[in-house]
Amino acid sequence: MAGPLEHLKIIELGHVIAAPLSTALLSDFGADVIKIESPNRTDMMRELGPKAEDGVGVWWKTLGRNKKILSLNWKSDEGRAVLRRLVEESDVLVENFRPGVLERAGIGPDVLHEWNPDLMILRVSGYGQDGPMRDVPAFGRAAEAMSGLAHLTGFTDGPPMHPGFPAADSTTGLMGALGIMIALFAKEKGIARGQVVDLAVFEALLRLMDYPVPALTGAKHSPRRNGLRQPMDFAPGGMFRTSDGVWLTVSAGSAETAQRLLRAVGGDDLANDPRFATLAEMSQHMTVVFDAINDFVTQHTLAEVKAEFAKHDAVASQVLSVEEITTNEQIRHRGDIVAVPGEQTQVIGPIPHLSATPGELRWLGREPGADSRSILRDLGFDDAHITALHEAGLVGLNVKDDMP
Structure with missing residues (x-):
């Protein structure tokens, strides 16, 4: 063709x-x-x-x-x-x-x-x-x-x-x-x-x-590098390592997906905490959220994290090496x-x-x-x-x- x-x-x-x-x-x-x-x-x-x-x-x-x-x-x-x-x-x-x-x-x-x-x-x-x-x-x-x-x-x-x-x-x-x-x-x-x-x-x-310039000029917010977390830190996520040594990136882009993520790592008590009712409120307490995710992931194996996240339709993606990219079933x-x-x-x-x-x-x-x-x-x-x-x-x- x-x-x-x-x-x-x-x-x-x-x-x-x-x-x-x-x-x-x-x-x-x-x-x-x-x-x-x-x-x-x-x-x-x-x-x-x-x-x-x-x-x-x-x-x-x-x-x-x-x-x-x-x-x-x-x-x-x-x-x-x-x-x-x-x-x-x-x-x-x-x-x-x-x-x-x-x-x-x-x-x-x-x-x-x-x-x-x-x-x-x-x-x-x-x-x-x-x-x-x-x-x-x-x-x-x-x-x-x-x-x-x-x-x-x-x-x-x-x-x-x-x-x-x-x-x-x-x-x-x-x-x-x-x-x-x-x-x-x-x-x-x-x-x-x-x-x-x-x-x-x-x-x-x-x-x-794209976003740093409007963030500064429109919202007077200057993004800063933030290690394993997002520079703006407006939604829960980051890079975490499972108990069996596998790196995962965890993310949520909306209030609904954030609630599912919190429920996966901390159950209903964490998900229903009034501090996390909206993304705007959650952004004020992101260190608490990050620590909760980190505690859960570091204490569980990759298989356990995947199973729990799948149960709540939350997102955790394994960080692939080049070797893993070349053998990944979806990529192939x-x-x-x-x-x-x-x-x-x-x-x-x-x-x-x-x-x-x-x-x-x-x-x-x-x-x-x-x-x-x-x-x-x-x-x-x-x-x-x-x-x-x-x-x-x-x-x-x-x-x-x-x-x-």
């Missing part, structure tokens, strides 16, 4: 995580993504982190999934001519260089839109294309600090902490994919032709965290971990699940220059010209460049 984005053509000038993840997400649903790497400098994600048995970095395998690889020096005159042909035939260009890099190379948005007025350009940068911090270098952790995420993560009397995955880069990839689709929808509706999606890495987290049933024939490495499959046009993992990250020859042929270059570009160091080729 053809993917819903089958005819969407994307050029990726991105590197590392933020921009490449946005194109990977769209490639899962059929987008034709051509990732361009320099012949002399490939994406660092090929080398970063652990390697699979075939010597290829596992992070690259998933970030490079479903993408065709063109090895091209696009900063040279001849390379820029190749890039122009690609741009003229494409719908989207994605980049995450520092602001000004494209302009200095002579291919800023004004030039790209001369080549193709309908081109959508996603520009990902640390702090955006304008403003006083425009030229300040940044990585994901800097963005996590600026967004407030690190400030709200950790224990009250301890230092701010980063999460256990590249949250800023990953959420930027997700927001970048959304921005591309919104811009394409605007074009389809005749609202705008080609436009620039300007996305700073800290902004995706800022938007998804949903098809959320997938592989391609001949590959030992498994990755997270296309998400979300679409009933009529589901996504598909077609291949994992390919070798440098793997598709250079076939891409250039499609652009009208004959083999002699391709060989000349290769010998001039402007195009990189690979023995597997004619893979289907």
Whole structure:
């Protein structure tokens, strides 16, 4: 079955995580993504982190999934001519260089839109294309600090902490994919032709965290990191360890579910305590609630906690390790971990699940220059010209460049 984005053509000038993840997400649903790497400098994600048995970095395998690889020096005159042909035939260009890099190379948005007025350009940068911090270098952790995420993560009397995955880069990839689709929808509706999606890495987290700013400006409440409890502490919950050493997260999001939780850990006496009649009243006594949950969970095994919580329809979720994620029955049933024939490495499959046009993992990250020859042929270059570009160091080729 053809993917819903089958005819969407994307050029990726991105590197590392933020921009490449946005194109990977769209490639899962059929987008034709051509990732361009320099012949002399490939994406660092090929080398970063652990390697699979075939010597290829596992992070690259998933970030490079479903993408065709063109090895091209696009900063040279001849390379820029190749890039122009690609741009003229494409719908989207994605980049995450520092602001000004494209302009200095002579291919800023004004030039790209001369080549193709309908081109959508996603520009990902640390702090955006304008403003006083425009030229300040940044990585994901800097963005996590600026967004407030690190400030709200950790224990009250301890230092701010980063999460256990590249949250800023990953959420930027997700927001970048959304921005591309919104811009394409605007074009389809005749609202705008080609436009620039300007996305700073800290902004995706800022938007998804959402509540701290209205909490401060609207309610004069400043959230603070709160260890195993929620920063706002407006509903019962937290992280607890059972007597047999299993970590659970417990939560309740409404007065009704909170009452069921209290009944599970303390019986009717606790659930009917007038201090806990509403979430607003409960929030004034959250330490009492937290201690009651902690006492119950720490004194019972995982099986006992699950049984009691199930009896009251309360929520307690086991914290899964990576090993447990890969064997979890629900995750497996949903098809959320997938592989391609001949590959030992498994990755997270296309998400979300679409009933009529589901996504598909077609291949994992390919070798440098793997598709250079076939891409250039499609652009009208004959083999002699391709060989000349290769010998001039402007195009990189690979023995597997004619893979289907």
